[in-house]
Amino acid sequence: MPVKVRPLEVDDKPAVMAILQNTPEFKPIEVDVAGELIDAYLEDPRGSGYDTLVAETDGAIVGYICYGPRPLTVGTWDVYWMAVNRQLQGQGIGRALLEQAEADIKARGGRLIMIETSGTPLYATAQRFYQARHYELAARIADFYEPGDDLLVFTKRLK
Numbered sequence: 001m002p003v004k005v006r007p008l009e010v011d012d013k014p015a016v017m018a019i020l021q022n023t024p025e026f027k028p029i030e031v032d033v034a035g036e037l038i039d040a041y042l043e044d045p046r047g048s049g050y051d052t053l054v055a056e057t058d059g060a061i062v063g064y065i066c067y068g069p070r071p072l073t074v075g076t077w078d079v080y081w082m083a084v085n086r087q088l089q090g091q092g093i094g095r096a097l098l099e100q101a102e103a104d105i106k107a108r109g110g111r112l113i114m115i116e117t118s119g120t121p122l123y124a125t126a127q128r129f130y131q132a133r134h135y136e137l138a139a140r141i142a143d144f145y146e147p148g149d150d151l152l153v154f155t156k157r158l159k
Helices: 010-021 028-043 093-107 121-132
Strands: 004-007 051-057 060-069 076-084 112-118 136-146 149-157
Touching: 004 093, 010 028, 010 051, 010 060, 010 076, 028 051, 028 060, 028 076, 051 093, 060 093, 076 093, 112 121, 121 136, 121 149
Parallel strands: 076 112
Antiparallel strands: 004 051, 051 060, 060 076, 112 149, 136 149
């Protein structure tokens, strides 16, 4: 299945929000925050501090990624959000999104990418995905999100 990765456009928002709402790992409040970042990007793509890409197959939006430079750092970037349609996971969509984001970050002088995620079993698939893409677990903060839900910080150095 060919995947086209491109910048998010206004008409893409409903499809991205549906993907987020149908991702059981994300709580409703988290979906709301992701929506706010999408709105900030759509209002001012370069001034928002976020870059947002979508993955498209056969004219349908099937995934998205939101990333941006980490404030007060030189060359450190965060991947804030990433989601792929549940029925299409494991088909290279997430890989295509992350690879495009990495290429963009590198082209813009990025040297280090950070991804923060939950340490609960619900996020085990995401954790394996990041490790398969050569992200290393750099830190774990116990009980960060709530008791029993650790913060995991994955990093990747760009060459």
